[in-house]
Amino acid sequence: MAEAGATPAIVDRLLASDEPSIVWKTRVHVLGESPTSQTNQALAKAVQRSPRVRKLLQHREKSGQIACAKGAYAKWQGAHWILATLSDLGYPPGDRALFGARDQLLDEWLDLSFYTEFEAKTKAEAYKGRGVVRMQGRYRRCASQQGYAIYYLLKLGLEHQRIHDLVERLMHWRWPDGGWNCDKEPSAKKSTFIHTLHCMRGLQLYGTRYRDKKALNAARQAAEIFLTRQLFKRVSNGKLMREEFTLLHYPLYWHYDILFGLKALGELGLLGDQRCQAALDLLEQKRLKDGGFPAERRYYKVSQSIALGNDFVDWGGTSKTRMNPWVTVDALSVLRQAGRS
Numbered sequence: 169m170a171e172a173g174a175t176p177a178i179v180d181r182l183l184a185s186d187e188p189s190i191v192w193k194t195r196v197h198v199l200g201e202s203p204t205s206q207t208n209q210a211l212a213k214a215v216q217r218s219p220r221v222r223k224l225l226q227h228r229e230k231s232g233q234i235a236c237a238k239g240a241y242a243k244w245q246g247a248h249w250i251l252a253t254l255s256d257l258g259y260p261p262g263d264r265a266l267f268g269a270r271d272q273l274l275d276e277w278l279d280l281s282f283y284t285e286f287e288a289k290t291k292a293e294a295y296k297g298r299g300v301v302r303m304q305g306r307y308r309r310c311a312s313q314q315g316y317a318i319y320y321l322l323k324l325g326l327e328h329q330r331i332h333d334l335v336e337r338l339m340h341w342r343w344p345d346g347g348w349n350c351d352k353e354p355s356a357k358k359s360t361f362i363h364t365l366h367c368m369r370g371l372q373l374y375g376t377r378y379r380d381k382k383a384l385n386a387a388r389q390a391a392e393i394f395l396t397r398q399l400f401k402r403v404s405n406g407k408l409m410r411e412e413f414t415l416l417h418y419p420l421y422w423h424y425d426i427l428f429g430l431k432a433l434g435e436l437g438l439l440g441d442q443r444c445q446a447a448l449d450l451l452e453q454k455r456l457k458d459g460g461f462p463a464e465r466r467y468y469k470v471s472q473s474i475a476l477g478n479d480f481v482d483w484g485g486t487s488k489t490r491m492n493p494w495v496t497v498d499a500l501s502v503l504r505q506a507g508r509s
């Protein structure tokens with residue numbers, strides 16, 4: 169934590185934010201304060217009562233479930249994305265008012281269809297069956313759904329015995345390289361960043377919470393998928409995998425960029441690995457003159473109508489010259505963990 173009077177100006181700006189979530193994240197993730205301190209517990213309560221959170225939860229029913237005509241996975245206004253967002257904002261853990269949404273998501277991601285399996289040899293066959301397809305000895309499953317659910321349910325203090333079932337499904341669907349992939353092309357032989365990242369985070373948090381060595385080992389093996397590629401480079405020739413991976417966003421939803429990758433590897437205590445250095449260097453190059461970091465692209469539109477790509481709240485937009493507080497607080501947190509603050 170910075171000494172009194174020595175706090176950088178950008179941190180002072182974040183601490184002066186009228187968004188309690190930004191203040192909480194700055195204190196806990198940038199300055200390293202305890203989330204259980206009296207001040208930060210009060211801030212978490214302020215997050216819970218904030219206009220932003222009220223808007224996110226505006227369609228919560230008396231049962232506690234979050235209504236959305238397009239389903240719990242509706243991008244980005246379904247229950248899955250709402251709880252995922254709350255888990256990143258500093259929302260106080262253990263809120264019984266979220267139990268209905270918890271049960272809603274557990275029912276969604278532990279549906280019987282996820283225990284039904286079938287074999288397919290072609291992409292066309294893979295789309296004809298019901299359940300989880302297996303091709304070339306690999307399960308083609310969007311496991312980020314279950315992986316993210318493990319993460320946000322535990323982060324929000326919504327423990328339930330069925331969370332163990334989510335973990336069992338992830339372990340069952342793992343690919344030989346330690347990751348996950350939903351690609352139904354028979355030729356696909358490597359895991360993807362997008363699905364592996366959320367599964368890795370979920371297993372790391374689960375393994376830590378329940379002292380489960382198998383889950384922790386699986387998370388560590390999944391981390392190699394990112395580390396061997398320096399978070400954004402091809403193994404074969406060291407060239408850029410996708411430009412999108414090098415641009416900063418918030419929120420990421422199911423997408424990936426180097427900041428999110430670094431944030432996840434920080435949760436595993438791996439930012440000191442030499443293979444993170446290129447991504448850390450690239451992140452530092454994006455720092456603005458005022459010490460903040462921009463959101464260079466976004467994956468949402470602000471709207472109260474339920475439609476693909478709509479979010480109920482504004483996350484600061486994009487700009488090449490103006491700092492985005494959500495991106496900035498995550499970037500500063502990563503750099504602090506990496507010893508670059």
